[in-house]
Amino acid sequence: MSSCAEHCDPTRRSVLRGLARSGALATGATLGWLAGEAEGAARNNDALQTDAETAALVESLIAVDMHSHAAGVNGRPAPTYDLAARLRSGGMTAVCLCHSADVPVIRREPDGKVVTVRSPHPGELWNHTKKRLAWVDALVQAQGLRRALKRGDLEALHADRAPAIVQAIEGSQFLEGRLERIGEVFARGVRQLQVVHFFVSEMGDNQTEPATQGGLTALGKEAIAECNRLGLVVDVAHASMAFVEAAAQVCKTPLLLSHTAIAKRDDRMQRFTRLVSSAHAKLVAQTGGVVGIWGAPLAYKTIDQWADGLAHAADIVGADHVGMGTDNSGFGALPGVWEDYADFPKVVQAMRRRGFTAAEIRKIAGGNYVRVFNRSVRA
Numbered sequence: 001m002s003s004c005a006e007h008c009d010p011t012r013r014s015v016l017r018g019l020a021r022s023g024a025l026a027t028g029a030t031l032g033w034l035a036g037e038a039e040g041a042a043r044n045n046d047a048l049q050t051d052a053e054t055a056a057l058v059e060s061l062i063a064v065d066m067h068s069h070a071a072g073v074n075g076r077p078a079p080t081y082d083l084a085a086r087l088r089s090g091g092m093t094a095v096c097l098c099h100s101a102d103v104p105v106i107r108r109e110p111d112g113k114v115v116t117v118r119s120p121h122p123g124e125l126w127n128h129t130k131k132r133l134a135w136v137d138a139l140v141q142a143q144g145l146r147r148a149l150k151r152g153d154l155e156a157l158h159a160d161r162a163p164a165i166v167q168a169i170e171g172s173q174f175l176e177g178r179l180e181r182i183g184e185v186f187a188r189g190v191r192q193l194q195v196v197h198f199f200v201s202e203m204g205d206n207q208t209e210p211a212t213q214g215g216l217t218a219l220g221k222e223a224i225a226e227c228n229r230l231g232l233v234v235d236v237a238h239a240s241m242a243f244v245e246a247a248a249q250v251c252k253t254p255l256l257l258s259h260t261a262i263a264k265r266d267d268r269m270q271r272f273t274r275l276v277s278s279a280h281a282k283l284v285a286q287t288g289g290v291v292g293i294w295g296a297p298l299a300y301k302t303i304d305q306w307a308d309g310l311a312h313a314a315d316i317v318g319a320d321h322v323g324m325g326t327d328n329s330g331f332g333a334l335p336g337v338w339e340d341y342a343d344f345p346k347v348v349q350a351m352r353r354r355g356f357t358a359a360e361i362r363k364i365a366g367g368n369y370v371r372v373f374n375r376s377v378r379a
């Protein structure tokens with residue numbers, strides 16, 4: 001599940017990180033935490049130094065988190081940590097960094113459910129998106145991040161060892177029916193658009209509210225056509241299965257379903273779940289697309305359990321159609337199963353323990369996303 005909640009309910013780590021970086025706090029508690037952080041980094045390096053096979057694999061593969069709210073992108077006034085440094089430390093290439101378009105009108109309840117609290121004022125969600133685009137511009141500049149914008153960029157960024165983002169937006173409520181705004185956010189660097197999120201949009205039905213629009217609407221089809229025309233990855237996370245069936249028919253590029261988990265038992269799925277059935281996941285795979293497995297703490301408690309979720313997904317759709325979509329910082333006060341990109345080598349170790357081959361890890365960690373990205377964006 002992804003959310004809104006980071007700006008209002010940050011984790012202790014991100015608070016301390018932000019305070020420590022701002023120089024506002026140098027208490028014993030903070031210093032203790034910083035020592036823990038340094039120790040964690042050393043452990044991480046140790047893992048690479050003592051595990052040559054993992055180190056070689058991490059060094060050679062392109063790793064992309066397909067859905068992330070890292071560093072406070074959803075609503076923090078300033079970045080909460082150095083995302084570029086963490087990507088570099090973990091040997092990762094990129095995160096698809098997204099702000100949620102409907103943040104001003106949704107809220108995470110104490111039970112974890114996300115609810116719509118009111119209708120937006122005219123222009124409100126577009127103004128919110130413009131502010132977050134400016135925030136990402138500042139982040140990119142301050143941290144020396146680069147953006148993947150065109151075909152081949154992810155491979156080139158990996159070759160340069162340059163930490164990068166694929167800029168993304170979760171939910172297209174900022175459009176307010178005006179499709180030309182897709183071109184406006186494209187011009188600002190956005191290359192991935194998730195069509196629906198929690199707040200009901202005019203694009204079609206999401207998974208978490210009653211379906212009233214028959215799946216994908218005419219406007220939703222036009223939005224997908226505009227993404228295809230300009231060259232954006234089309235993300236169908238949060239969309240109902242009927243929406244995905246229709247999107248698979250009209251979208252000219254492989255679909256991304258960036259963050260979810262595949263239900264263990266289709267016949268036991270609850271109403272309004274953010275999990276998907278096997279059939280739903282296969283629809284995405286049949287377009288040549290990728291299903292991202294999510295680091296949701298309610299679904300997985302540890303990195304090893306998350307690797308089990310990857311294995312379950314690979315059993316259903318094949319290793320060519322599975323990816324990583326952590327939704328980092330998207331769970332309110334609860335941390336995801338791996339929040340820190342410096343831990344990526346540990347993730348690779350967990351995948352190896354789970355029995356994935358190097359070739360499979362290469363695909364799941366980013367190779368599959370690179371395929372979808374390159375087929376979606378322009379040369």
Ligand SMILES: [Zn+2]
Pocket residue numbers: 001002003170237238259327
């Ligand atoms: Zn989400």
